Amino acid sequence: MEVTVVDNQAAEVRAAAKKIITVPAFGFGLCPVRDILDRFGDKWSLLSILHLGSTDSLRFNELRKRIDGISQRMLTVTLRALEADGLVQRTVYAEVPPRVEYALTELGQSLLGAVIEFGNWASAHAPAIAEARQRGALAAA
Amino acid sequence: MEVTVVDNQAAEVRAAAKKIITVPAFGFGLCPVRDILDRFGDKWSLLSILHLGSTDSLRFNELRKRIDGISQRMLTVTLRALEADGLVQRTVYAEVPPRVEYALTELGQSLLGAVIEFGNWASAHAPAIAEARQRGALAAA
DNA sequence: GCCAATGGTTACTTTTGGTAACTCAAAGGT
DNA sequence: ACCTTTGAGTTACCAAAAGTAACCATTGGC
Numbered sequence: 001m002e003v004t005v006v007d008n009q010a011a012e013v014r015a016a017a018k019k020i021i022t023v024p025a026f027g028f029g030l031c032p033v034r035d036i037l038d039r040f041g042d043k044w045s046l047l048s049i050l051h052l053g054s055t056d057s058l059r060f061n062e063l064r065k066r067i068d069g070i071s072q073r074m075l076t077v078t079l080r081a082l083e084a085d086g087l088v089q090r091t092v093y094a095e096v097p098p099r100v101e102y103a104l105t106e107l108g109q110s111l112l113g114a115v116i117e118f119g120n121w122a123s124a125h126a127p128a129i130a131e132a133r134q135r136g137a138l139a140a141a
Numbered sequence: 142m143e144v145t146v147v148d149n150q151a152a153e154v155r156a157a158a159k160k161i162i163t164v165p166a167f168g169f170g171l172c173p174v175r176d177i178l179d180r181f182g183d184k185w186s187l188l189s190i191l192h193l194g195s196t197d198s199l200r201f202n203e204l205r206k207r208i209d210g211i212s213q214r215m216l217t218v219t220l221r222a223l224e225a226d227g228l229v230q231r232t233v234y235a236e237v238p239p240r241v242e243y244a245l246t247e248l249g250q251s252l253l254g255a256v257i258e259f260g261n262w263a264s265a266h267a268p269a270i271a272e273a274r275q276r277g278a279l280a281a282a
Numbered sequence: 283g284c285c286a287a288t289g290g291t292t293a294c295t296t297t298t299g300g301t302a303a304c305t306c307a308a309a310g311g312t
Numbered sequence: 313a314c315c316t317t318t319g320a321g322t323t324a325c326c327a328a329a330a331g332t333a334a335c336c337a338t339t340g341g342c
Contacts (some may be wrong), residue, residue, distance in 0.1 A: 013250065071332070121202065
């Protein structure tokens, strides 16, 4: 029966979730998962990583063009944070006008896998979410 | 040679990333990935999902105790948003004092997989990130 | 001696997140 | 009769983060 299969999968996943939320604190402050969700759980970090991951390297303004809607300030802020965490490599060429290239480090590449799975989920389930939202909107009316 | 293996993996991943960032817009506004990253890219949504995913269901205050640091208001706000998106099921029992139970829907369960992979990455690479941050802090000093 | 191009920064506004106090409704004590 | 407790929230208020717009530095070409 279908329910049983789902239940078995759910049990495994439940155990994995439990394990993650109990990961103990490392060197810096909170438990790693908390800390890292805190850091990348913003509007632009994961998107930046996806875009950087889709090519070898990108210049500042090229990246800005591709990440639709991001402001110049937020792109610098986001990139600096990612650089500080060792996910992005920033290379400045001493030219005029300046040329700055951004690329994922190996650490950044390793995160890309998880981000992609998340992205795949998003595109697969967007219809279901849209439907849920519409149901909610109708119920409120 | 190791480099070749890494490069091949990188090429695959790059292609996947490219695919995701070009997913076209669906019913609501932006491209699904943008929209969904926007929605779950906040401080508490993914954490709430992880905690809900680690059990069958949780009452409001129990969940609040487990998600360390979340305020009452942010927990309600977060849960309402997740409910509106069809990820969380809210069940109110007509008792006094009230009892409200929260559980992941099947849609929520399906997201859990991606979140767990993200969490695993976080605990695996927390040391590397801590190191990068320290390097940055030292360089600034 | 002025403009354009690139990659920013600064000052200001708006939106979001966080805190603390309040509500509701019934049960239990005194 | 009245006060307190309990769970699950609101409401009003304040701080922090994100967004906007304008500005800056360099320098080769006109």
